[in-house]
Amino acid sequence: MSGVHAVEDALGIEVDEAIRALRRLLYCGEWIQSHALHIVMLHAPDFLGYPDAIAMARHHSVAVQRALALKKTGNELLRLLGGREIHPINARVGGFYRVPSRDELAPVAEALKHARDRAIESLRWTAGFPFPEFGRDYEFVALRHPDEYPMNAGRIVSSAGLDIAAADYETEFIERQVPYSTALHSVLKERGAYLVGAMARYALNRDRLPAEIRALADEVGLEPICRNPFRSILVRGVEVVYACDEALRLIASYEPPSRTCVPPEPRAAIGYACTEAPRGILYHRYRLDADGTILDASLVPPTAQNQDVIEEDLREVATTGLDLDEETLKARCEQSIRNHDPCISCAAHFLKLQVHWT
């Protein structure tokens, strides 16, 4: 979605309000399916002492089945709006290739009502987990919109006072290589590591959530600014409930747009955009020539932006956990990485731990 927004920025396209709402609805689906997967299938086993969701399912069948049903609802939204559940293909520059009818959205709305109940049950279940004492003074970075909890619009703000448009992203942030990894690390030029994702969104935008969602967060003991990444599972849980509510609101007020797309007119220009993917802000920049050919591009995904924070967390978890046995310490280190929901290829069991005593 960031790519579409960035090219629209380059071409000076303002999409119709109904299109903007549909894109927000598509993001609700993304958040529901991505968070449901991470909360129950990847993160919960860490707290309950299981090696993975398969082992956990034998004793926590209800929670796993609930997550599967939740995820299915997210997938249905994505399939209807995006054409498929992974890497959606239906969004296009200027709008969508095809927009749904109200009748097509009606069964999804019914499913979302059940999904909302399941999301609340899941949140209350995770609230009972044993959370390690841990906290760091992160600089949170997220989008902020005048009156919405941010998804696909807003300025980039931080807890240290940053407040910029997407076009100024590369003025403040830089991606750099490190000698020990092939992954690029994104940092603030002036202050270094920063955190994006659910914890940052919530810390910077809690006041944009409806009162009933804030009350739910209070009920499960989630503090207004959460600095313990092990508790990020609660923040994601709150966001799933919100995404269900927001999707229901958007469907209730949906009127199919008079046109599915604002026809793009190619021109030489540069465009920028930033959206809130489930894992955090996703920045795209494109330079186009007169016929619309992309001459160069820059894409900064959330996981690249959290690399330094993940490593700093890991360093602190490892150094403060040296009295643990090696298996427990290894599990705690893996959990501290999963706290930030890196993509699933990094989220399975992967860590080789070597402790050098001196």
Added chain:
Amino acid sequence: MTGADQTWVLVVAIGNPDRGDDGFGPAVAQRLRGRVPSKVRILERSGDALALIEDWGCIPSVIVIDAMAPISEPGQVHRFDLTDSPLPIGVAPSSSHAFGVAETVELARGLGRLPRYLVAYLVEGEQFGTGAPLSLVVAEAVGDVAEHIVSEVSTILKAKGKGRHA
């Protein structure tokens, strides 16, 4: 579901037709359309294997088609009966964005939500580049696998008609 609407066999084709041999499943699904009875449902999925559990629900017989990384010879097709045993380590298709088929099958087994009959047809892929077509060797396997599935579906339905589980 009951009566005439009941699905007896679900064929799930997993893959992305815009990613070379990952499009094997959808290509087989295209061949199957119109060639299987109404009790057989054909479903195309773009790669979220975890969704299989909700997709098959209570359908008793399920056939999954997917592509896998090459382990011996690209184009070679492997048929696995997963009803009582997991996918062997090393052949399970995986994704960087979702649970793979192997994990999903074992999760379903743990939840008691495995179909009574579950078979996977996996082809060894050669190229998975964005926008690439099926490789020649994988394209050649499409017709054979479709024929096998038509035959297997027929056997399942006959057994079902005689009251035997399949």
